[in-house]
Amino acid sequence: MKILMLGEALSRKGGIVSVQQLILEQADSTVKIEHIATLVDGSPAKKLLAFFKSLFDLSSKLLLGKIDLVHIHVSERGSAFRQSVTTLVSKLFGKPVVMHTHGSEFHEFYSHLPIFLRVFLGWTYRQCDRFIVLSESWKRFYVEALKLKEQNVSVLPNAVRIPDQIPRRIGGRDNEVLFVFFGRIGQRKGAFDLVQSLLHLPACDRTRLRLVMAGDGETEKLRELVLELGLDHIVIVRDWVSPQEREALSREASVFILPSYNEGLPMALLEAMSWGLAIITTPVGGIPGLIKHKENGILVEPGDIYQIADAIRSLLENNALRTSLGQAARESVLPFGADSYWKALTNIYSSTATQRTATKR
Structure with a gap:
């Protein structure tokens, strides 16, 4: 499969970048993933320019028709609106979209939006073929607040690299x-x-x-x-x-x-x-x-x-x-662990692509 991944620039810091890097490192010979940065560090003008460049790159690659699925990482605030645009562009080209949510404050951000923006975001997110959330509590929120179909929402907790060995920590009353x-x-x-x-x-x-x-x-x-x-x-x-x-x-x-x-x-x-x-x-x-x-x-x-x-x-x-x-x-x-995570993610990729193909037929 050929996957186009959209998210923060890999040079940035934070948990979302760590997740993206882990996915890219785990990719094996059965899946080819290409990353497009929709957000970079810098001035507002630099960020806006980078976003427009990402839309151009996205459209160009989708126009070539060599992409099987688009995997979009999203959080709250500006990210929610940027990735709404990338979602709509992807759907315009008829590509299946997996939206991967990370926002820790999305519920607060969403509840304070004007009604027309809540309606827009809800409608946009419902265009996604699959929705990845980090926990059952987040699944309940997105299903109830944004009216997503429960069967389209997958719970996939973040992965972690498990060290083979850890120190034997010896402590006592007098130890720092x-x-x-x-x-x-x-x-x-x-x-x-x-x-x-x-x-x-x-x-x-x-x-x-x-x-x-x-x-x-x-x-x-x-x-x-x-x-x-x-x-x-x-x-x-x-x-x-x-x-x-x-x-x-x-x-x-x-x-x-x-x-x-x-x-x-x-x-x-x-x-x-x-x-x-x-x-x-x-x-x-x-x-x-x-x-x-x-x-x-x-x-x-x-x-x-x-x-x-x-x-x-x-x-x-x-x-x-x-x-x-x-x-x-x-x-x-x-x-x-990363191996279990990669297996679960590739199952989501496969089932989403299969579901999309069956729907077309």
């Missing part, structure tokens, strides 16, 4: 414990709540804690907050780290924490689980379908800095709990 946060630094991911929560730890616990927060977004604002609160001796704020640096930190760390307000199914969470880290996160988006409280992680309510502090304290003081939650997290994520 490294916590890590990876992702977009800002309010949505709960980055500021996390730092504020540290003030509610006993002083003896703070002496054993080290927290590395790495990502893009409001990094300078976070650094200012850390200094203002006098926590710069235990909190290190870094810019976006490379996959190799993230792997090194995951080997050294014992706990991953992501106190988000909204999520799809974050790649950073899946990666942390694959490294056997104990997890502290929130029951939002697709997360509660994966993390069960005190079975393979600790769930706290978004914005509740006291719950965050209590969860941190429990993992600082209980090495056995850290170890057991980390082991359970890794076991939980094993079915999300």
